[in-house]
Amino acid sequence: xxxxxxxxxNFGLTEHxxxxxxxxxxxxxxSLFERIFLAxxxxxxxxxxxxxxxxxxxxxxxxxxxxxxxxxxxxxGKIRYGNLRxxxxxxxxxxxxxxxxxxxxxxxxKAAQSFLMEPTxxxxxxxRAQISQAWNKLGDRCKNLLRQVYYDxxxxxxxxxxxxxxxxTLRKQKQRCVEKLRQFFxxxx
Amino acid sequence: xxxxxxxxxxxxxxxxxxxxxxxxVSKQLDAETRQRWEATLRTKYGVKRKVKPSSKLGKNRxxxxxxxxxIAILIALFSWFQFSDGNTYRELTASYIEELPIMADQxxxxxxxxxxxxxxxxxxxxxxxxxxxxxxxxWQQLAAMDSLNAYDQFYxxxxxxxxxxxxxxxxxxxxxxLSNQVPELVQEIDWVLGLAYLKDNDIDKAKPxxxxxxxxxxxxxxxxxxxxxxxxxxx
Numbered sequence: 001x002x003x004x005x006x007x008x009x010n011f012g013l014t015e016h017x018x019x020x021x022x023x024x025x026x027x028x029x030x031s032l033f034e035r036i037f038l039a040x041x042x043x044x045x046x047x048x049x050x051x052x053x054x055x056x057x058x059x060x061x062x063x064x065x066x067x068x069x070x071x072x073x074x075x076x077g078k079i080r081y082g083n084l085r086x087x088x089x090x091x092x093x094x095x096x097x098x099x100x101x102x103x104x105x106x107x108x109x110k111a112a113q114s115f116l117m118e119p120t121x122x123x124x125x126x127x128r129a130q131i132s133q134a135w136n137k138l139g140d141r142c143k144n145l146l147r148q149v150y151y152d153x154x155x156x157x158x159x160x161x162x163x164x165x166x167x168x169t170l171r172k173q174k175q176r177c178v179e180k181l182r183q184f185f186x187x188x189x
Numbered sequence: 190x191x192x193x194x195x196x197x198x199x200x201x202x203x204x205x206x207x208x209x210x211x212x213x214v215s216k217q218l219d220a221e222t223r224q225r226w227e228a229t230l231r232t233k234y235g236v237k238r239k240v241k242p243s244s245k246l247g248k249n250r251x252x253x254x255x256x257x258x259x260i261a262i263l264i265a266l267f268s269w270f271q272f273s274d275g276n277t278y279r280e281l282t283a284s285y286i287e288e289l290p291i292m293a294d295q296x297x298x299x300x301x302x303x304x305x306x307x308x309x310x311x312x313x314x315x316x317x318x319x320x321x322x323x324x325x326x327x328w329q330q331l332a333a334m335d336s337l338n339a340y341d342q343f344y345x346x347x348x349x350x351x352x353x354x355x356x357x358x359x360x361x362x363x364x365x366x367l368s369n370q371v372p373e374l375v376q377e378i379d380w381v382l383g384l385a386y387l388k389d390n391d392i393d394k395a396k397p398x399x400x401x402x403x404x405x406x407x408x409x410x411x412x413x414x415x416x417x418x419x420x421x422x423x424x
Contacts, residue, residue: 005317030222038229042236050284060238064226068219121192121212128216130193135217150214178210185197 009083011036018081025075028152033074037067040088047089052096062099066092075153134184142177149174278419282387285412286355289347289381308334309341321348339371343378350385360385376407383413392420 010018013036021032041063048059070091073079079087123131135143148154156174160167195201196209230236312327328345331337337345342363349359364382368375379398386395395416402413 005313008317034226034229038226038234041230042234045236050287057238060236064223067226068222071222072215072219121209123193123212123216124191127191127193128220131213131217132220135214146210146214147218150211151218178206181210181213182197182199185193 009085010081011040011084013081013084015081018084022074022077025071026152026154028148028154030071033071037070037088040085041067044088044092048092048096051093054096062092062096065095069095075151077153130185130188133188134181137184138177138180141173142180145170145174146177277423278387278392278416279390281412281416281419282384285416286350286384286388289351289384308336312341313344316344316348319351321351324348325352339367339374342367343371343374343381346378346385347381350381350388355388357385357389376402376405376409379407380409380413383416387416392424396420 007014013021017032021036024030024032044063044066045056045059048054048062049056054062066088070079070088073091138146145159148159149156156170157167160170163170190198190200192209196206196213201209227238308327308331312324312331315321315323315327325345325348328337328341328348331341346360346363346367349356349363361382364378364385368378371378379402383395383398383402386392386398399413399417399420401407403410403417407413
């Protein structure tokens with residue numbers, strides 16, 4: 001495959017830039033990710049409109065869900081450099097097909113690095129609103145810590161190094177933050 | 190009992206508790222990220238979720254409604270007379286042919302690509318920027334040097350179909366005998382050949398291929414079903 005094709009398949013990113021993007025994401029810096037992927041957001045909308053004849057707003061929503069899922073898998077190290085464009089459109093297709101109850105075939109999942117299927121917990125709208133309220137009650141330090149651990153997939157030891165404190169202490173703090181969330185739910189349920 | 194209730198009651202193992210906390214935090218932060226991205230898309234890239242409605246519509250609602258209704262009736266009448274022209278297999282075929290370069294990218298990704306010569310590099314570079322005439326010129330030179338491999342033939346076949354005007358005879362010539370040579374490309378070849386036959390309106394040859402794609406649950410089975418339904422409706 002030529003270098004121009006490789007770049008085109010990867011939204012213009014070289015492998016080194018891709019590694020940088022992942023590193024930045026794990027450190028909470030989303031600027032490069034946003035610059036690259038939001039610039040290609042509209043092409044995903046067009047792809048969905050063409051492929052599934054979706055109305056614009058629906059294609060927009062599915063593209064947004066796909067981008068969020070794609071970000072999540074990137075920080076979890078589940079996406080390899082190779083053909084990001086394909087994986088992104090497959091992510092969008094998968095989300096839409098799952099929504100309408102048509103999961104892609106096993107072969108298709110294999111072709112997409114088997115990265116699409118992932119068990120999730122059931123959370124309805126009311127529960128999500130509760131989570132949002134609980135989250136807003138947390139202090140900034142807890143929010144920051146939980147974000148880094150659970151959203152940016154950072155390792156406790158790396159955060160501890162940055163914050164210049166023992167990892168064991170930080171692990172305790174994380175447990176207390178989760179406990180605060182639980183207590184909030186207990187009080188309001 | 191819901192997952193959240195089990196979390197509150199502590200009715201989860203350590204690992205499940207971790208996973209659920211991750212899910213909660215991710216859902217919350219996804220919502221915040223979504224808002225930020227929507228704002229960036231709107232302000233920086235001009236991409237908005239909602240299409241702006243016409244401001245005059247409210248003032249002359251009845252008039253516009255009457256016009257819209259008249260147009261709808263005309264369209265319905267037109268469609269009734271030309272009932273086979275809505276979402277026909279021809280339209281579907283044209284749209285799927287447009288998507289072929291994306292599928293071809295997937296093949297390179299899925300099956301890997303070997304070392305390519307300068308001429309081959311030029312052909313693939315031209316192909317990836319949708320300059321199919323240039324890609325074909327390069328593959329023709331490779332053919333003259335007797336250096337064409339099976340993948341070149343495959344992309345050559347797609348390029349013929351993507352040319353303006355499409356050269357379906359060339360696609361069929363390139364791909365018809367290729368299945369036997371490259372078993373790993375059989376599914377892709379079936380799909381492209383099926384589209385080429387449809388482009389020629391040769392339903393007798395396209396249909397068995399599409400049925401094979403569906404029967405064998407090949408990669409393109411869902412799109413093949415759509416084409417078969419459209420063909421059935423029109424015949």
